[in-house]
Amino acid sequence: MNFRARLPSGSIVYSKQQMKKILLAAGILLGALYSCTSEKQQEQEQKSKKVLFVIVDGIPYDVIDSVETPNLDKIISEGGIMKATMGGEKDGYSQTPTISAVGYNSVLTGVWANKHNVWGNSIKDPNYHYSTVFRLFKNQFPAGKTAIYSTWLDNRTKLVGDGLLQTGNLKIDEHFDGLELDTVNYPHDEERMYIHLIDEEVSKTAAKSIAENAPDLSWMYLEFTDDMSHRYGNSPQYVDAVKKADFQIGRVWDAIKEREAKFQEDWLIVITTDHGREDDGHGHGGQSDRERSIWIATNAKDLNSHFDEIGQTVDILPSIANFMELDIPKDKAMELDGTPFIGAVDASNFKAVKNENEISLTWNSLSNSGKGNVWISTTNNFKSGGKDSYELVGEIDLKKESYSFSPENMNSEFYKVVLETPSGYLNYWIFEE
Numbered sequence: 101m102n103f104r105a106r107l108p109s110g111s112i113v114y115s116k117q118q119m120k121k122i123l124l125a126a127g128i129l130l131g132a133l134y135s136c137t138s139e140k141q142q143e144q145e146q147k148s149k150k151v152l153f154v155i156v157d158g159i160p161y162d163v164i165d166s167v168e169t170p171n172l173d174k175i176i177s178e179g180g181i182m183k184a185t186m187g188g189e190k191d192g193y194s195q196t197p198t199i200s201a202v203g204y205n206s207v208l209t210g211v212w213a214n215k216h217n218v219w220g221n222s223i224k225d226p227n228y229h230y231s232t233v234f235r236l237f238k239n240q241f242p243a244g245k246t247a248i249y250s251t252w253l254d255n256r257t258k259l260v261g262d263g264l265l266q267t268g269n270l271k272i273d274e275h276f277d278g279l280e281l282d283t284v285n286y287p288h289d290e291e292r293m294y295i296h297l298i299d300e301e302v303s304k305t306a307a308k309s310i311a312e313n314a315p316d317l318s319w320m321y322l323e324f325t326d327d328m329s330h331r332y333g334n335s336p337q338y339v340d341a342v343k344k345a346d347f348q349i350g351r352v353w354d355a356i357k358e359r360e361a362k363f364q365e366d367w368l369i370v371i372t373t374d375h376g377r378e379d380d381g382h383g384h385g386g387q388s389d390r391e392r393s394i395w396i397a398t399n400a401k402d403l404n405s406h407f408d409e410i411g412q413t414v415d416i417l418p419s420i421a422n423f424m425e426l427d428i429p430k431d432k433a434m435e436l437d438g439t440p441f442i443g444a445v446d447a448s449n450f451k452a453v454k455n456e457n458e459i460s461l462t463w464n465s466l467s468n469s470g471k472g473n474v475w476i477s478t479t480n481n482f483k484s485g486g487k488d489s490y491e492l493v494g495e496i497d498l499k500k501e502s503y504s505f506s507p508e509n510m511n512s513e514f515y516k517v518v519l520e521t522p523s524g525y526l527n528y529w530i531f532e533e
């Protein structure tokens with residue numbers, strides 16, 4: 101028998117009494133649903149937030165997409181993976197070499213090399229006025245615990261600047277690194293298997309530290325993938341190295357799952373790579389599409405519409421900040437080059453161009469927020485630790501995605517333009533020839 105045939109045909113008419121009962125029942129149901137979600141929300145808010153970010157070296161998107169990575173897949177199934185680029189604006193003022201330390205520092209500071217001033221692996225003169233995520237975290241939560249597990253010592257001592265005067269004597273609470281300097285226990289073989297052995301120790305120690313101490317903000321760095329691709333290019337050895345990295349990521353992910361099962365903790369993991377590779381897989385450093393090709397994988401639940409766009413290395417810092425509810429000081433927030441993919445977001449891809457006496461702005465609108473403000477400054481004192489004085493250009497309609505104005509009484513060869521939205525700031529620089 102066809103069940104549908106038994107339903108009365110035509111529209112259903114309810115009496116007022118029946119209608120009241122239905123509305124009452126619906127109200128009770130809605131109320132129950134509401135209290136259920138708000139209880140869940142409360143429970144979530146009571147959990148302590150913990151963040152681990154991971155950098156695996158030199159893996160373009162097409163490689164992570166094609167190699168079997170079961171552990172990464174588990175993480176992605178809870179959140180997602182975003183195609184992204186490293187290298188700032190190609191041919192623009194923020195163009196940034198696709199070199200390892202430059203990539204790490206763009207993750208750490210959320211700005212490109214024209215600001216953080218790390219242009220190569222020798223890390224000559226980082227500009228510590230652009231704070232790392234560790235410093236922003238410690239400024240707000242001095243008692244919070246930080247950790248770095250890394251196959252390269254310079255990540256902590258030079259980029260993060262552990263214990264340096266220039267970072268206000270920032271203290272990383274726990275670290276496991278520098279094994280690459282121990283040539284007795286890790287003799288430097290030509291095949292660079294010692295780097296794999298160090299990645300093993302780094303990932304085991306990270307997993308143990310997470311399971312036992314659960315630092316609030318930590319970073320794990322693994323190197324072997326880059327060594328194999330430099331040596332063998334696109335090759336079975338490189339694919340094998342990516343699988344090894346996935347296995348090592350599985351260790352820390354298991355530790356996170358263990359913590360979440362036992363404790364009231366809400367963990368965010370973000371995994372990325374520092375740069376892509378040339379087409380043959382060997383080198384990197386330039387601005388070809390594949391050298392710029394990276395990705396960002398995460399278990400985050402609160403992904404926003406920017407996650408559907410092409411991301412950038414510098415998006416990671418504001419995303420972690422949103423998850424941890426970091427209050428970034430306004431002058432620092434106005435310098436950040438990324439857009440968060442977690443939490444509230446209103447706009448992305450902000451650009452400014454000057455033609456004759458008119459400055460034209462464009463951006464992508466990502467929310468229904470109505471109004472934003474445009475600010476302009478002709479100084480760059482932030483770079484040397486000072487303050488910039490911004491003038492308000494005017495209020496704009498974010499949904500229009502463009503705006504033009506004439507910078508009156510401002511004759512300058514340099515402009516910093518800032519778009520203020522309800523959820524944050526975007527900035528772009530103009531240099532006059």
Ligand SMILES: [Zn+2]
Nearest residue numbers: 157158200374
């Ligand atoms: Zn690298």
